[in-house]
Amino acid sequence: MRTAGDTDEGGVRRRKKAVAPAETRGWMKRLTLERLTRYYICLCDNSSRSQSDVVSSARIAECVGVDDTQVRKDLALIGVRGRPRVGFKRGEVIAAIRGVLGFEKQCKAVIVGAGRLGGAIAEYPGFADFGLSIVAFFDNDPEKFDTVIGGCKVYSTGEMKQVIRELGARLAILTCPADSAQVLADELVDAGIRAIWNFAPTTIVTPEDVIVGNEHVSVGLVALTYYLRRSE
Amino acid sequence: MRTAGDTDEGGVRRRKKAVAPAETRGWMKRLTLERLTRYYICLCDNSSRSQSDVVSSARIAECVGVDDTQVRKDLALIGVRGRPRVGFKRGEVIAAIRGVLGFEKQCKAVIVGAGRLGGAIAEYPGFADFGLSIVAFFDNDPEKFDTVIGGCKVYSTGEMKQVIRELGARLAILTCPADSAQVLADELVDAGIRAIWNFAPTTIVTPEDVIVGNEHVSVGLVALTYYLRRSE
DNA sequence: TAGATTGTTAATCGATTAACAATC
DNA sequence: TAGATTGTTAATCGATTAACAATC
Structure with a gap:
């Protein structure tokens, strides 16, 4: 991809020196989004126990379980520059991720299903930190x-x-039983809801312009128990 | 990869005709595991509303959001054969997935943290179906x-x-607050627990031989709100 | 048979990792 | 300076998709 900072002169490709602006245009890929979220969780998590305000890509990588090159690439993508020999400023990284992922913009949500799960989500600490x-x-x-x-x-x-x-x-946020999930989803769409986070143990469908996240917690369970059962 | 069914004769590579046994030796890759789980959820989900007992790879693919070739490959891997022009027998696919992922083998779990989340997990229908x-x-x-x-x-x-x-x-299954998660995890390891499914909003670490699944629900939330916020 | 769907190989695509120069 | 870490390109690896023959 070429950006404004690139130059070709006499066939020689110069390295761009541009102050990379946070890549806020264009859409982040799903996997990148996921990694950035994990970096964010990891950095916020550690900030309480570590006194240092700089962190190396290798440290983040270890915490999240990816390659350190990957971390540097992702951070470069959102416009964070590190210092050789030192690392990245924790606060800068956190702020950049918050900015790119939009955590500062408050997002109002309703919970449909006032059962245990709904209550648990409402009281889950940290969601507020994501602007919810x-x-x-x-x-x-x-x-x-x-x-x-x-x-x-x-x-x-x-x-x-x-x-x-x-x-x-x-x-x-749908936390109702499976059999009423689709009906309620339809009503929510009708009420003007733009995105549904579905915790009901079923898959719901919506018109194309309404985003759905089917949170199949079972997927995580199966991965875990698969390895558990096989290691015995 | 060569298997016992392959033959080379006079330089001609014959297609193996072997009755492929379910690939139960070797470890399933994480992504394959995830897809199989999603196929399973989709098939169980549909079984109540569809009268037909056969299903095409294209239908599963659409439901789960992957390519239909991928579905056929995955099903071949676990030893399920379809019939051209017809499709796959729903029951056969479900049984094969249950077998390979080990759902028939009961897995006993304790929940640490008797709050709303713990209660919600305990009453979540469907977990029993995964052998939990x-x-x-x-x-x-x-x-x-x-x-x-x-x-x-x-x-x-x-x-x-x-x-x-x-x-x-x-x-x-850890559903305690973040600040007590690591301490409790250590005690659980000491008590002989072999795997920890962590819902506390923090990352816990364990000895290498104890499997941890950090269920960072926030990852799903961020993906959803990212698209929501950007589409306004 | 004709047509639809499977099963499988080959090609493409993208993500991850390796290598190494740039930099403090 | 020497050494460590970043930043970036190139190489590798793996996953996805395309193509198409086999099959019912």
């Missing part, structure tokens, strides 16, 4: 209406359209 | 001792070593 704020719960159990979980009121699913519009939520 | 059975809870809140969640008694974390030995659990 839960603004309401929905459930179809009248006993739960008007109760408060994690500071949010529980509404009837019948009120979804109105409440979601009022609060301006764009993301919905 | 929860046999006990541990918590350090005396108010919870001897209560029952999802049919399992809650013990004190101080009793972990003894109870885990008695029940013969090999897997531990």
